[in-house]
Structures are given as structure tokens and as C-alpha cells.
Amino acid sequence: MENNNIFWSHIKRNRLPYLMGFALLSISSILQLIIPWLLGRFTDSLQAGGLTYDKAVRFGVWMIAAGFGIAFFRSVSRIYLFRLSRQLEMRVRGELFVHWEKLSAQYFNNRRIGDLMSHAISDVGVIREVTMSGYFNVMEAVFLIVVSVAAMTSSVNPWLTLLTMLPLPLLSLLAYRFNKRIMQQSADMQSAISDLTSRVQEFTAGIRIVKAFVQEKAERELFTQDNRRAVEMNRRYVRSNSLFGALSAGIVGLSFLVSVVLGGIMVLKDIITLGEFVAFNTYLSLLMGPIESLGRVVNLLQRGKASELRLLEIFNTQPDVVDDVVAKPEIQTIGGEIEIRDLTFSYPEAKRPSLRNVSLKVPKGSSLAIAGRVGSGKSTLAHLLVRLYNPPKGTVFIDGHDIHEIPLRTLRGQIGIVPQDQFLFSSTIRDNIGFDPKPYSDEQVVEAAKIAQVYENIVEFPDQFDTALGERGISLSGGQRQRVSIARAVIKKPSVLIFDDSLSAVDTITEDLILEGLESVMDRRTTIIIGHRISSVQSADQIVVMDEGRIVERGNHEQLLAGGGIYADMYHKQLLDQEAKREDGQERHTAASQLMRGGAGA
Incomplete structure (x- = not known):
């Protein structure tokens, strides 16, 4: 064009x-x-x-x-x-x-x-x-x-x-x-049509929230305003x-x-x-x-x-992220050794950097866990590794190559990422798991679903793997969407696996089963696990803790607990929360037993 x-x-x-x-x-x-x-x-x-x-x-x-x-x-x-x-x-x-x-x-x-x-x-x-x-x-x-x-x-x-x-x-x-x-x-008429289309799209995407908060009348009034404006703009043109x-x-x-x-x-x-x-x-x-x-x-x-x-x-809008002039087409695969050198990064139009002076090294085939509070820059690091945004040159290296030297097709084809939002397409479960340029057999799709601990849920549906999902996979629960996203990343068998807070919507028992199933997949693959739940990161070879865009702690689980810093504080708080939930569950169980005995006596 x-x-x-x-x-x-x-x-x-x-x-x-x-x-x-x-x-x-x-x-x-x-x-x-x-x-x-x-x-x-x-x-x-x-x-x-x-x-x-x-x-x-x-x-x-x-x-x-x-x-x-x-x-x-x-x-x-x-x-x-x-x-x-x-x-x-x-x-x-x-x-x-x-x-x-x-x-x-x-x-x-x-x-x-x-x-x-x-x-x-x-x-x-x-x-x-x-x-x-x-x-x-x-x-x-x-x-x-x-x-x-x-x-x-x-x-x-x-x-x-x-x-x-x-x-x-x-x-x-x-x-x-x-x-x-x-x-x-x-x-003006086209702008009004855009507003009206956006209103309908937001309403349909958020219909559950609208109903849960009884906002039907408010949404109807907003739609009426946009609808009237579209009609008025059209009348002026006519x-x-x-x-x-x-x-x-x-x-x-x-x-x-x-x-x-x-x-x-x-x-x-x-x-x-x-x-x-x-x-x-x-x-x-x-x-x-x-x-x-x-x-x-x-x-x-x-x-x-x-x-x-x-x-x-x-x-005329030029893409920000393209193959750099220094890209080397001969790089067709990556091994998985990652090194970050003094990385400082700011999102466009951001007032302050999201990452400040970050340096770390992840040997090939090892695992890295990134923990920290919300907004500390954990996900930003994952976005830069797959170049959804451009890191400064000379800061991110894979296998000794500046990330700008690696063609985007190679980089993203060799990295499997489970994003935070667990977006699923409105096609079948099979299509979502096998979402890749190369085709996968039914056996590979089933194997990936079993590793992600979502196989048992899928086979309960009448159409099983051919079950059509709603918009953004809304017909699945949050935990099921996360596990289908994990299966989608696992089936690629990539050199680098990135799990961006991908176990937050599952219970601890399912989390343990998923991590156990992933052991064979993570073996000899570089794995980065981003999370705020200590149970999902504690087994990593090395753990870094981020706060306000900086790495403030690093070491393994035992070393960080002994350090008594942010990681130890997070661990003890989560331990107390689990204990409180356990006691609450026991109290409910006791109350229910007493109620049943009372009913039987009557």
C-alpha cells in the first residue's frame, strides 16, 4: 500500500x-x-x-x-x-x-x-x-x-x-x-460509529460484571447517549x-x-x-x-x-518492534542462556522507569524465579525477553547474542510464554492448545493438556477437545483458562519457558500437580517463573526479588528466608494466611458436624 x-x-x-x-x-x-x-x-x-x-x-x-x-x-x-x-x-x-x-x-x-x-x-x-x-x-x-x-x-x-x-x-x-x-x-459520523461499536464491545465483554453489579440501567443510558450521538451525526451529514x-x-x-x-x-x-x-x-x-x-x-x-x-x-504508523538491521538470519535456534546487563527500561510516555539497573544471569537449562510485589517490574522483564517492547541495546543477551541480533521469528518461536491475562480465542480447546504455525497431533495435544492438569476437565465436556469456547474463553473458569494457556506454551517444547504468574488462579493442590507435571518439561530447558505465591517459586535454582523495578534480593529459597527481607516477609504472611484458612475450614467442619448431630437427635 x-x-x-x-x-x-x-x-x-x-x-x-x-x-x-x-x-x-x-x-x-x-x-x-x-x-x-x-x-x-x-x-x-x-x-x-x-x-x-x-x-x-x-x-x-x-x-x-x-x-x-x-x-x-x-x-x-x-x-x-x-x-x-x-x-x-x-x-x-x-x-x-x-x-x-x-x-x-x-x-x-x-x-x-x-x-x-x-x-x-x-x-x-x-x-x-x-x-x-x-x-x-x-x-x-x-x-x-x-x-x-x-x-x-x-x-x-x-x-x-x-x-x-x-x-x-x-x-x-x-x-x-x-x-x-x-x-x-x-x-464525525465515523467517530460516532466507532464510539457506538466500542460501547457494544465493552458491554458484551463485561456482561458478567454488568449483571453482578446491577448496572444494566447505567449501561443502557450510556448506550443511548452514544446511539443518539451516532444518529445526530448521521442526520447532520444527511x-x-x-x-x-x-x-x-x-x-x-x-x-x-x-x-x-x-x-x-x-x-x-x-x-x-x-x-x-x-x-x-x-x-x-x-x-x-x-x-x-x-x-x-x-x-x-x-x-x-x-x-x-x-x-x-x-x-503510515511504523512498527516499533521489527527485526533490527543487526539481526543475523543464520540464528535459527537458541539454547537458552540468558544474561541481563544493567537494564533500565521505561514504557513509552511513562514518567519513571519500570526497571532500574537490573543485572542477572540464567545458565542454560536452569530455572529462575522472580518474586515481588505488584508493580515491581516482574512482567516487564518477561515482555522484554520476547521483545514485545524493545530493550536498550547491549542490555539483554541470549546465548551471548544481543537480543536485537536474533530474528523475531526465531526468538518468539523458541520461547514459550504463559501470559498473565490467559487470553483464549473463541475457537475450540484443541485449536487454543495447538496455537502454533506448525500442526500438532491429537496425542501431542492430549499430552500437553495432561501436563497442565487440565485434561480431566476437558474430557468432562460433551465435545471434549472440540468444545467451542466463548469470547476470550469465557466458558472456562479462570483456573481452566490458565491451565489451557500453560498447555499452549508446553506443546511447543521451546528452549525457554516463561510462566508469568500463571498459577495464581489454581488451588495449592492443583499447583503442586502442575509443577510436578512440568518437571519433565522444564528438564534441560531454561525456565523463568514469575509469581507472588512462594509455593510456585521456591523450587527454582535461583530466586530474585524485585521492588520498584530493582532487584533487591537474590539467592535460593533457604538463603532468602535466612536473609529476613521481603521474600521472608512474603513467605511468613502467606504461611499465616494458609494457617488461618485451614483453621477456618476446621471450624466450619466442626459446626457442620454439630448441626448434623443435632438434627439426628431431633
């Missing part, structure tokens, strides 16, 4: 098909000019008294033939040109999706889903409409106007033609006056469009008035014949349709320009 003009790049790419479509349309327009000429000859013959039955039949046959020719060539040209517009729609939407895939995570953090959907559906639809109706009407109008004016001038009277055409330049002035207004109103159309029709009517009055006077003074007068007004009738359509096309082109600018803004 050229970065300056979507329409022009489309025309250049399809110049020959457009020339063919224009040629077919031109034939149709030329055939239309035969009918006024025939009507003029017919009228003159009738007035002179020389019209015979045979002549009348011949006139009728020629008109019917011309009508069929017009219908055939016009239909073929429309099919030809409309097919090109559908091809543009498919290509632009496809290129838009591919470009979105290239953009970094930061881009989507600052965009609403409704806006993106509006670009992909509404804006691309306007682009298609411009190239379909717009181009067709413009080409037809331009050619028909030129040949009609030439025919009117040469075959009837040049002065009558000139005087009749005088009001028509007012259409250009009118289009100029409405230009900015229609373009701005089109942009009012301007209708006013433009009405004024355009008035100007065209003025041309007809000039034609009838002056043409009638010329007939009475024998300057032109009655047949020429009929032919002239028939030419003018043929001309007025395309001229009026030009007014509508001007509005459509303004909408198209507004949509094009929004799409070009996306296409």
Missing part, C-alpha cells in the same frame, strides 16, 4: 482493467447519443409530413437496438468496474490486518477495539463505495458531458448550447462551499447532503428553463427546427442525470477522503 494515496495506487495497479471498463462505458455513452438524434429526425419527418409507416418502424427498430446496446455495454462495464472495487476492498482490508500484525503492543494499548473495527469495516466500506459508484459515475458523467456538448454544439446550435450550460459552473462553486463541511461531518442535492437540482432546473425558453424562441424564429429542439432537450436530459450524480459523487468523494486519511494514518 502506497503511503500517500490508496485510490491512486489502486488505479495505477489496475490501469488496464480500468481502461477496458472506461472503453465499455464510452460505447454505452455513445449509443445513448443515438436516441436524441433519432428523435430529432423522427420529429422533423413528422412535421414535414414525410413520415411513412416503414420509416416509423425503422426509427423504432433503431431505438430498440440502441436501447439494448446501451443496457448491454453499461451492465458489462458496471460489472467490470464494480469487481475492481471489491478487489480493492479485499486488498485494503487484508493489508490493514497484516499491518496491524506488524505493529507493537504499545499501539494497541492506546486504541479502542471499536475504533479498529470501524476502520476495518466502515472506512474500508466507504473506500469500496467510492471506487464502485464514485468512479463509475465520474467516468460516465465526464465522457457523456463532453460528447453531449459536442453533439449539441455541432448538430443544433452553439449559442443555445453555451447559454444553457452557463448555470452549470455554479455546481463547482457549490461543491467547493460544501467540501469541508461534508468531509468534517463524515469524520441534511448537508440533501441540501447540496436540492441546490444542485435547482441549478440543473435553471439550465432546463434556459433551454426551453430560448430553444422555443429559436424554433419560432426558424433558427432551429422543431426536431433539433427535441433532440437538444433530449441531449440535455441525458446530460442532467450524470451532472446531478456528480453532486452526489462529490459528497461521496469527501467521505472517501476522510476514510482514506484515517486508513493512511494507520498505514
